[in-house]
Each structure stands twice: as C-alpha cells, then as structure tokens.
Amino acid sequence: MDAVSDRETWRAASLVARGGEPLVLDLAAGDRCRVVDPEGGQPGLLFLSSDALSGNAALEPIGGEHAEAGRAARAALAARGVDPDRVVGFRLLGADTEPGAESGFEMAAQALCAIVPAGGPMDPDQQTPPTDLKVEIESHAPAQGVAPAPLAEPKLDLRIRAATASAYRVAAGDYIQIIDVDGRQCSDFLAFDAAALERGEEFGLDPTVTRTLMGTANPGPGLHSKYFDARMTPLVEIVRDTVGRHDAFLLACTPKYYEDMGYPGHDNCTENFNRTLKPYGVAPRAGWPAINFFYNTFVRADDSIGMDEPWSRPGDYVLLRALTDLVCASSSCTDDIDPANGWSPTDIHVRVYDKSENFSKGIAHRMTPDAEPRLTRETGFHPRTAALTRKFSEYRGFWLADCYSDEGPIAEYWACRERVAIMDLSPLRKFEVIGPDAEALMQLAVTRNIKKLAINQVVYTAMCYEHGGMIDDGTVFRLGQNNFRWICGEDYCGVHLRELARKHGLKVWVKTATDQLHNVGVQGPRSRDVLASLVVTPPAEPTVSELKWFRFTVGRLSGVPVVVSRTGYTGELGYEVFCHPARAPEVWDAIMQAGAPHGIKPLGLQALDMLRIEAGLAFAGYEFCDQTDPFEAGIGFAVPKEKTDPYVGAQALQRRHETPSRKLVGLDIDSNEAIGHGDCVHVGRAQIGVVTSATRSPILGRTIALARLDVTYAELGAQVEIGKLDGQQKRIGATVVAFPHYDPQKTRVRTEAPAPDASAPAASPDSAQAQEPRGSQVRA
Structure with missing residues (x-):
C-alpha cells in the first residue's frame, strides 16, 4: 500500500x-x-x-x-x-x-x-x-508514476504495480476510484458479494445479467448504470468516468491467450486474480469475466472484435459505488505483446472513499482532443428541474431532463403545441465575438451574409469546413457594430473561429461564455402572454409583445437581467430567455408562476425531439455531420446566393449545389412500426438513403421521418421502403413528402401580436443598469 x-x-x-x-x-x-x-x-x-x-x-x-x-x-x-x-x-x-x-x-x-x-x-x-x-x-519531480490528488480523504490508498493484481474489501455505500496513473493502461475489475462469500457462495459480476437488465451490450456511466450478479442483485454502479471508452465484459487476459500467441508462461490477469482472491475463498478459474476498465475494444463490420491502444490519459479514472459489502479485485493488465496497454504495462492506483462523501455524477467532455476533461455539470436551472424528475441524460457535458415525472413526454408535447412549455437549453455553447474585425470574422466563418444583420437581429446559419461539410448550425446575435454572439452546439466552433482569425490576421477576440449564459426556451401559442407580463425593457428596446421573429431584446425579468430572443426549436411561437446561471432559479420560478394560469409544463428532451422532427428542424449527428453540406441537411436556405464575399466552404458549396447527389426529404410511413435513426431506405434491392430522424407524431396521428436520399428518388410522391432486420427480409413502405410535416408555411412561429393600445403606458426599465448601451464594457 x-x-x-x-x-x-x-x-x-x-x-x-x-x-x-x-x-x-x-x-x-x-x-x-x-x-x-x-x-x-x-x-x-x-x-x-x-x-x-x-x-x-x-x-x-x-x-x-x-x-x-x-x-x-x-x-x-x-x-x-x-x-x-x-x-x-x-x-x-x-x-x-x-x-x-x-x-x-x-x-x-x-x-x-x-x-x-x-x-x-x-x-x-x-x-x-x-x-x-x-x-x-x-518540475524536477518524476514525470511518471504520480497519481492525481484524492477526491476526498481516502479510506484505502492502494498502488497496484504494473502486471500485478490486488484484492480488497469495500463496505456498502463506499466509493471505489480506479485510476490509470500514466495513461494507456487497462485495469480489470472483479466484485463479489462479501456476505455470500462468507457463506461459501460465490456471486460476482455477471455479464449476461447486466447486459440484459441494462438493455445494452456495454452499460455506460450515468444515473442508472449498474452491474449485477447472477441473482440480479446490483453490486456496483458507475458514478464517474473520465474516459468514456471501456470493454465491459470480455475476459481478463488468460494463459491461453498468451499460449496461442506463442508466449507460454506469460504473466496474465486471470492467474494474478486467482492468487490474490484465494485467501477470500474464491475458486480459481481459467478465465475471469471482468469489467475491463480503459480497455479499448470495438466490434468490426464483420462482427469480430478488434482492439487498439486505450483512450485513457494520465490521471483518468472511473469512480464506482458499492451497493453492498464487497470483496473486489483490480489488476494492472500484464499485456505487453500488443497495443492493449500501449505495449508497456504501468501502474494502476485504487482509492476507496467513505459513503458519507457526496460526489457528483458525470462523464468527461473534452472540447478538443488535447483539452482538459470536464465532468458532466449541472445547469443553473438544475435545482428546479431535479425537483421534478430523476430522468436525466448527459447532453454535451450537462445533465438535461429526458422527461418529467408527473405526466411524461406526451403531455409535455401537447402543452407546447396547445399552451406553453419551458425547457432547459443551457448546454448550447455561447461565444462572444468582439473587436474591430468581428464582422469580418463572422462573414468569413458562416454561410449567411452577416453584413445585412442589424443590431438586435438574429440569423440562423451554417458553419462549414472548406470541403462544404458542416461544423455546426447555430444563430448569430448582433449586439453592436463590432459585437456578435454565436450560439451553437459544438465547443469546437470557438477553436475554429480563433484559428480563422489568426490565419487571416484579424483583430478579434472569441470568448467562451457558456458558463456565464444559461437559457430556457419558453415555447407555445401562449408564450408571448407569459413573458409579456414578466419582462420589462428600456424605452429604446422592443417589448416582448413587439419583438419580431429572429429579433432579441434586453431587460429584466422579475428584476433579473435577461436577454430575450424570439427563437426556438419547436415550430411554435416561442422565445429563449438568457440569464446568468446564478439567477436561473429565479427566472424559472417567475416563468412557472406566470405560466400557471396558462397551463405551463416543463418539457424534456423526448418531447422536444417529437416537436423538432415535426417542424423539420435539423439536429447535429442526425441531419448533418462533417460529411454533409447544408443542402443535404435540409437547410440550403441558409446559403444565400447573393453573398459575394468569400467564406469558408463557399466554392465547395457552389459545386455541391450545382451537382447535388443527396437530398433531405420528408417521409410518411405506411405502418405504425417503429422507425429509427440510421434505418436504411431502399428502392428494390438497392439502398438509396438513410433515415436521419423519425417519430410517431401525436398531432398528425402517424409515423413521420426525415431521410437523406439519392436525388434520383427524392421527388415528391416517390415510393420507397425502409429496411428492417437485414434491410432485405422486412420492408416498410413510405412516401416522399415535403417537410416540415407540421405547419409547413411556419405560420405559427410567425404569429404577430395585436397592435398595441395607444393609450397603454410604454415599458420602462426597473433599474438604470437596463439603460446602459450594450457593448459598453467591450474592447474595440
């Protein structure tokens, strides 16, 4: 030790x-x-x-x-x-x-x-x-062999030397941290019910039971990720994972593996486990099923297993929690004959922390491959959303609600379509683009003509690579002459913008503001009524009732400084409200209170997905990626013909537009059977496209989809088939239709408020701060 x-x-x-x-x-x-x-x-x-x-x-x-x-x-x-x-x-x-x-x-x-x-x-x-x-x-200190600082005061601080294994006891509720000290080193993990071992019964981690109960081949970290024994009793749950890439249940390395490779007598994890577990009465085995932390295996297209060097970096770790008293064993994998441990086994470090500690749950998110990892964090609105549901998913480094516990996603969906709903959208990335060349940079970086963007205006646009593939989509807010805010989903956009500025010698700063601006969407036909009663704006700024589509205003919501934009992701009249995370609970409370007479409901990711598919709105990783251009993603309108200034990807996009090969279309499905992202689309034997998104539409009463098809079969009315099983044995008919499926003329999002009563008093700010000109603290 x-x-x-x-x-x-x-x-x-x-x-x-x-x-x-x-x-x-x-x-x-x-x-x-x-x-x-x-x-x-x-x-x-x-x-x-x-x-x-x-x-x-x-x-x-x-x-x-x-x-x-x-x-x-x-x-x-x-x-x-x-x-x-x-x-x-x-x-x-x-x-x-x-x-x-x-x-x-x-x-x-x-x-x-x-x-x-x-x-x-x-x-x-x-x-x-x-x-x-x-x-x-x-430092003069050695570069290797030093574990990161403990997360808390450890009860056990155990170094497992390279190519060895150790067993240890863990009490119910305690936390187990498995640390890859120098990176690229696998560590097999075993756990047994300690009480059962004392009775002479051996119940350890069971791969088949765990896969079955978790509904996945490789259970991932998160709120509900647990590992079970043969009795279906949970033994451990994952709390944190800074790597994201592990082999869940192949065998720890065995004598046979090395014998077959021509290395008889080679040290191996199985025999190391047999030796270290013998004092606990655990019977030896020829091969141990284990959680293979940091082991990088993958399934090839032919269903065979491949492997490569681990993804883990020095100091990466997995944090587990014992769900009963356990006897555990951890190894530093002995493999030095292939890439499994980067060809050179190194140390593993194990720490155990008392159950009284309170560790947040999360997985690591990296903006770029060389960036520091950040564990999943909570948004400013999390104290309110967590009081309403325990169903959260990790989304781009934050916890967001899948749905809420009172009625579920269908009720949330109808609240947005018929009344008003509020949703946490804080993981959207925000970048402040400021300086004398800010306009020049944004004109260079995105497909829209930013020179036409007025102060207080917002425009939806694409950001592309030189070959025309998309980096991301997002919205540009113009706060001043040399002041922009880029709101998107991809962290890399900030890196890309700074690289562009450096390459072209532009005097501009691109500042990350994601942790300073959290936001909720307030969407639905009554959203204007809710916010108009709350938001007070300066005399020179439009009120919520006056706010036009793709415009924004500044003011205060129940005393909290906010920016309110008339934007959304639902196909309904709607707004987004931006505030500092520290004030987010106040904003949530005020909107919920004002929305109560209108039947407001919180809305999660599941309902949002139904809404955005009906509205034909693109989603990263589904409708677009770096291999698809804006035309193939269904957002060709974001590439205006009149923009003559050069921008990244302009030549490629012109070529792709003139000679398209694929097109995003809508599909009406002939069946009520489930259709999913990635399903193949066929005409006859040939696959001619792929489903990008699909849902059962509550308001339309049928299954609809978005699909990217070869232009040969993308005409309206074309008959295609969605392949299930192997794509050939079972087919579901579909018809190519226009999209959006719901409100194709976008009449609902464009709905304007009645003309204001001339006798009504003008809005006024509730503090002098609201009258300060925007950008007053920004360098020029």
Missing part, C-alpha cells in the same frame, strides 16, 4: 484555471510555471508570498483594481494554512492580450500560490466573460 503525498499530485499533467476561480498550486523551489491565455483578453493574476519568487522583477504588482480576485485568492490560500496578510499579488496577463499570450515565473522556495483568471459574473447583455487559463508546470 503506497500513500501519495498531496504535494506531488498536481505534477501529472498541465492544469486549467477556470475563469473567475482561484487555482491553488503547491510548488517547489526551482519549479517553473507557464500561464497561457488561449482566448486572449483574460487578466491573469498570481498571489503568493513575495519571497517565494525567483527573478520576479518582470512581474507587475497589482493594486486595488482586482480586489475581488484578491479576496478569493487569499481565502483559498488561507484554507490551506497560508497567512493571508503575507500574500501579495502580481499581474501575469492583462485585459488587452492577444489569443495565445503567455507569461511565466520560477519559484525560489517551496510555497503555495494561487493563479486567478480575474472576472466576475457577466450580465447577459455584456460580453466580458472570465475565461480559462492553461497552467503548465516544469
């Missing part, structure tokens, strides 16, 4: 200082720290004892302009035993730095220090989000 000191733990990898939050580091004499601002314009501050720095003359002491950041840093250091009165602050990076700017320092003595990306909460009509800084450490 090896304990790992807290001082060493941060050295395993580079770190990220989150915007507005102090990052505390324990640095040794001689350690060098490099701080990088990937997005630019982010003040970076360093707080520590002044005598701990070496050659610090180049660092500028800060005054009182960052008092809030100083208080947060001193409080964080004081919590680690540092005298706050001895702490001084230095400026590493300023508010006018270019993207990629960096600064650094070297330690003269061992000390705790805090790095703070300075900045406070951002109002939704401003563009000053505090953004992340990358922190890279050069």
Whole structure:
C-alpha cells in the first residue's frame, strides 16, 4: 500500500484555471510555471508570498483594481494554512492580450500560490466573460508514476504495480476510484458479494445479467448504470468516468491467450486474480469475466472484435459505488505483446472513499482532443428541474431532463403545441465575438451574409469546413457594430473561429461564455402572454409583445437581467430567455408562476425531439455531420446566393449545389412500426438513403421521418421502403413528402401580436443598469 503525498499530485499533467476561480498550486523551489491565455483578453493574476519568487522583477504588482480576485485568492490560500496578510499579488496577463499570450515565473522556495483568471459574473447583455487559463508546470519531480490528488480523504490508498493484481474489501455505500496513473493502461475489475462469500457462495459480476437488465451490450456511466450478479442483485454502479471508452465484459487476459500467441508462461490477469482472491475463498478459474476498465475494444463490420491502444490519459479514472459489502479485485493488465496497454504495462492506483462523501455524477467532455476533461455539470436551472424528475441524460457535458415525472413526454408535447412549455437549453455553447474585425470574422466563418444583420437581429446559419461539410448550425446575435454572439452546439466552433482569425490576421477576440449564459426556451401559442407580463425593457428596446421573429431584446425579468430572443426549436411561437446561471432559479420560478394560469409544463428532451422532427428542424449527428453540406441537411436556405464575399466552404458549396447527389426529404410511413435513426431506405434491392430522424407524431396521428436520399428518388410522391432486420427480409413502405410535416408555411412561429393600445403606458426599465448601451464594457 503506497500513500501519495498531496504535494506531488498536481505534477501529472498541465492544469486549467477556470475563469473567475482561484487555482491553488503547491510548488517547489526551482519549479517553473507557464500561464497561457488561449482566448486572449483574460487578466491573469498570481498571489503568493513575495519571497517565494525567483527573478520576479518582470512581474507587475497589482493594486486595488482586482480586489475581488484578491479576496478569493487569499481565502483559498488561507484554507490551506497560508497567512493571508503575507500574500501579495502580481499581474501575469492583462485585459488587452492577444489569443495565445503567455507569461511565466520560477519559484525560489517551496510555497503555495494561487493563479486567478480575474472576472466576475457577466450580465447577459455584456460580453466580458472570465475565461480559462492553461497552467503548465516544469518540475524536477518524476514525470511518471504520480497519481492525481484524492477526491476526498481516502479510506484505502492502494498502488497496484504494473502486471500485478490486488484484492480488497469495500463496505456498502463506499466509493471505489480506479485510476490509470500514466495513461494507456487497462485495469480489470472483479466484485463479489462479501456476505455470500462468507457463506461459501460465490456471486460476482455477471455479464449476461447486466447486459440484459441494462438493455445494452456495454452499460455506460450515468444515473442508472449498474452491474449485477447472477441473482440480479446490483453490486456496483458507475458514478464517474473520465474516459468514456471501456470493454465491459470480455475476459481478463488468460494463459491461453498468451499460449496461442506463442508466449507460454506469460504473466496474465486471470492467474494474478486467482492468487490474490484465494485467501477470500474464491475458486480459481481459467478465465475471469471482468469489467475491463480503459480497455479499448470495438466490434468490426464483420462482427469480430478488434482492439487498439486505450483512450485513457494520465490521471483518468472511473469512480464506482458499492451497493453492498464487497470483496473486489483490480489488476494492472500484464499485456505487453500488443497495443492493449500501449505495449508497456504501468501502474494502476485504487482509492476507496467513505459513503458519507457526496460526489457528483458525470462523464468527461473534452472540447478538443488535447483539452482538459470536464465532468458532466449541472445547469443553473438544475435545482428546479431535479425537483421534478430523476430522468436525466448527459447532453454535451450537462445533465438535461429526458422527461418529467408527473405526466411524461406526451403531455409535455401537447402543452407546447396547445399552451406553453419551458425547457432547459443551457448546454448550447455561447461565444462572444468582439473587436474591430468581428464582422469580418463572422462573414468569413458562416454561410449567411452577416453584413445585412442589424443590431438586435438574429440569423440562423451554417458553419462549414472548406470541403462544404458542416461544423455546426447555430444563430448569430448582433449586439453592436463590432459585437456578435454565436450560439451553437459544438465547443469546437470557438477553436475554429480563433484559428480563422489568426490565419487571416484579424483583430478579434472569441470568448467562451457558456458558463456565464444559461437559457430556457419558453415555447407555445401562449408564450408571448407569459413573458409579456414578466419582462420589462428600456424605452429604446422592443417589448416582448413587439419583438419580431429572429429579433432579441434586453431587460429584466422579475428584476433579473435577461436577454430575450424570439427563437426556438419547436415550430411554435416561442422565445429563449438568457440569464446568468446564478439567477436561473429565479427566472424559472417567475416563468412557472406566470405560466400557471396558462397551463405551463416543463418539457424534456423526448418531447422536444417529437416537436423538432415535426417542424423539420435539423439536429447535429442526425441531419448533418462533417460529411454533409447544408443542402443535404435540409437547410440550403441558409446559403444565400447573393453573398459575394468569400467564406469558408463557399466554392465547395457552389459545386455541391450545382451537382447535388443527396437530398433531405420528408417521409410518411405506411405502418405504425417503429422507425429509427440510421434505418436504411431502399428502392428494390438497392439502398438509396438513410433515415436521419423519425417519430410517431401525436398531432398528425402517424409515423413521420426525415431521410437523406439519392436525388434520383427524392421527388415528391416517390415510393420507397425502409429496411428492417437485414434491410432485405422486412420492408416498410413510405412516401416522399415535403417537410416540415407540421405547419409547413411556419405560420405559427410567425404569429404577430395585436397592435398595441395607444393609450397603454410604454415599458420602462426597473433599474438604470437596463439603460446602459450594450457593448459598453467591450474592447474595440
């Protein structure tokens, strides 16, 4: 058993200082720290004892302009035993730095220090989000073999040396953390009911039972992911997973595997398990079915199993919770004859934490392959949605409700179609695009003509690669002459925009604001009535009742600063309300209270999917990907012919438009049988397309679908068949129709309010803040 000191733990990898939050580091004499601002314009501050720095003359002491950041840093250091009165602050990076700017320092003595990306909460009509800084450490400490810091005080701190295995007991409710110390190393995991073992009965993880009860070949992490024994008794559940790629239930490596490969007598996990479990009365086996953490296997097209190096990085882990008293065993896989462990087995680290700890559930989301992982997080509205349902799914790094417990998705759907519904859309990515070349960058990056976009206007558009394939779709908000907000679903859009700006020498900043702006959709024929009674706008801004389609306004909703746009994803009259996450519960409460007389209901992902398919609205990964262009995704209207300025993908899109090969169409299905994403579409024996989305439409009373077909068979009225089983043995007839299936003229989303009563008083702001011009805090 090896304990790992807290001082060493941060050295395993580079770190990220989150915007507005102090990052505390324990640095040794001689350690060098490099701080990088990937997005630019982010003040970076360093707080520590002044005598701990070496050659610090180049660092500028800060005054009182960052008092809030100083208080947060001193409080964080004081919590680690540092005298706050001895702490001084230095400026590493300023508010006018270019993207990629960096600064650094070297330690003269061992000390705790805090790095703070300075900045406070951002109002939704401003563009000053505090953004992340990358922190890279050069140290004399060994680069390998150091596990990350414990998640809490561990009850067990166990190092499993390369190519060995260990057994250990875990009490019911306790947490088990399996850590890949150096990355690319598999770890097989076994668990047995401890009480049954004491009775002489052996009940361990059963792959067939688990797959059957979970309804999937590889149970994934999340709220309901559990592993069962042969009695259908749950033994463990997954709480966290920072990798996302594991083999659930192939055998741990066996003597036979190595013998067949020509390596008789090779160390193997099965015999290691047999030895370490013998004291617990577990009978030896020729091969152990296990959860093969970090083992990268996959099913090839011919149904054979393939493998490659693991996806895990240094410090990646899986966190489980014991659902009964367990005897567990973990291995560091012995395989050094193929890519399974990157050809070189390394250590695994196991920690056990007490059941009294409260760990959030989540899987890791990475913006880019080299980015720091972020565990699934909760939106600002989660305290309200979690009180109404336990049915959540991980969606782009956040927990969102699948449906709500009172009546379910059908009732939620009808509330939106007939009355009004509210849904959490906070995982949408928000990017502030600011600076003198902001318009030039957006004109270059998206298919729409941004020069025609007025202040307070929104436009839906596509963002493409040079070959015409789509990066994402989204909306552009124009907040000012040189101020835009890009709202989309894909984190990579921010990276893409910054790369474009750098390539073309544009003076512009692209700042990530997702964690500063959370939003709900308020959708349905009564949505205007609900919001008009709540939102107060400045005299120069339109009221909710006056707001036109694809326009936005700023104001306050029950005293909370908000941006309200007349946009949505349902095919109904509707709005989106943006606020700071800290104020989100207040916004939810006010809308629910005002909507109660109108029959408002919360709406989850399942109902939203029915609504958007009926409305013919594209969804990433379904209607489009990087292999499809906007025309093939059914959003060719977002590629205007009159845009003459060059933009990314323009030539490819012109070529694809002139010689199309595939087209998105609607399908009316002849049967009530289930149709799903990915089902093949045939004419005769030949497959001529694929279903992208399908649903049973409540309002139309039939099954409908969107499908991407070869243009030869994409004419209205064409008869096609959807293939089931192997695509040939069973066919379901369908007719090609226009889409949207519901309200094809979009009369409902275009519905305008009655003319205002001339005698009614004009709206007025409820604070002076609402009258400030937008962009007043933005660099130009």
